[in-house]
Amino acid sequence: MNEKIDALSLLDGLIGKALAAGADSADGVFMEGVSLSISQRLGERENLVRSENTDLGLRVLIGSRQAMVSSSDTSGDAIDELVGRCVAMAKSVPEDPFCGLAAPEQLAAEFPDLDSCDETEPDPETLSERAAAAEDAARAVKGVTNSEGAEAGWGLSRIALVGSNGFRQTRSGSHHSISASVLAGEGTEMERDYDYITTVHGEDLPAPEDIGRSAGEKAVRRLNPRKAASAQVPVVYDPRVSISLISHLSSAANGSSVARGTTFLKDKMGDKLFPDGVTIVDDPLRVRGLRSKNFDGEGVGTKRLDVVEGGVLKSWIMDLRSARQLGLETTGHASRGTSSPPSPSTTNLYLEAGSVSPDALIADIKDGLYVTELMGFGINGVTGDYSRGASGFWIENGVKAFPVSELTIAGNLVDMFAHLTAADDLEFRYGTNAPTIRVEGMTVAGR
Secondary structure (H helix, E strand, O other): OOOOOOHHHHHHHHHHHHHHOOOOEEEEEEEEEEEEEEEEEOOEEEEEEEEEEEEEEEEEEEOOEEEEEEEOOOOHHHHHHHHHHHHHHHHHOOOOOOOOOOOHHHEOOOOOOOOOOOOOOOOHHHHHHHHHHHHHHHHOOOOEEEEEEEEEEEEEEEEEEEEOOOOEEEEEEEEEEEEEEEEEOOHHHOEEEEEEEEEOOHHHOOOHHHHHHHHHHHHHHOOOOEOOOOEEEEEEEOHHHHHHHHHHHHHHOEHHHHHHOOOOOOOOOOOEOOOOOOOEEEOOOOOOOOOOOOEOOOOEEOOOEEEEEOOEEOOOEOOHHHHHHHOOOOOOOEEOOOOOOOEEOOOOEEEOOOOEOHHHHHOOOOEEEEEEEEEEEEEOOOOOEEEEEEEEEEEEOOEEEEEEEEEEEEEEHHHHHHOEEEEOOOOOOOOEEOOOEEEEEEEEEOO
């Protein structure tokens, strides 16, 4: 990471120049990052990639007009040019009555330590050992015949945000990762699968061998898939894919979509969408969470948000602009880049665990589908219609009987949410997390 750049002082100067050039208000964001990754395939090191980047963004507001300009050049001449261009753009763009910085009373005043940064950079040899251990363990699984490789990585990022409204803060984050992808079988009967993990701190990583072994076992279990007959049956989502259902909810509850009227949830605030025991939370203050942050992209303080509580839709996910459009208060969910205005986005989103085990969840299913992989993006955000390619295992008499592939599962998200049951196996492995989920009465199209 480039320690020579004083990001806050750089942004202070940037904002001062924008105001002097005619801006009514302005904010600036500075982002820098470094990453290192090493991959191995078939026992040989394949790639070593290291990257460092910096990016500077300015947002200028003149009346109810705003413009954004970004640059990777932080020299004095480049900043002067950036300011001039941004102010000129703000004078000519259409008015937006909902744009604007946060009021001083909306700004974050407390910044809890979320333990979001592990600044110890692993050396290339450490990452190489992780990748090698993961691939070797995957290839050692009986039935694995080829490898797409394994990779170990690390990254560190820092963001600084300064506004003419008085906000002035930085935050940092890190990640460590391990992944492996292998193939089982021979010829035209080969099957592929993978596993991966990302943590904030290196000490929280599981053993690389565990990731590799899991990838190999998943690939072998997929061998000799059958075609299932078309039917209307319960569909059970493995945690690796159940997170997609929670992501569909968050997209539909996004304040920008609600304000535009382009979501099937636009008239559903306060409605019971899920069964009684379902609570869906976004928690930006989760310690060591992959997407944790103690202020959002507009300098607003963050806090836990129950999007769904007891099955009832309780809140939209909003930034300042969408909240103003809806006549509400921001939920502190603005996400920010350097070249575009803030927009609503989730952080550590999860469906709370249910009260039954995954085995108990499928025990009474005579015929059904257990999904481990989804393909395609057949989601209509306006109507909630849902159709995706799927593969996994056919359930017979309460057990996963045999692998299946080349299926399509279909339904409507409103109906799916209403008939959803969560298992008790929630783990925090990704940015969005969910336990095993069962959805009743879905259409499975097969042979």
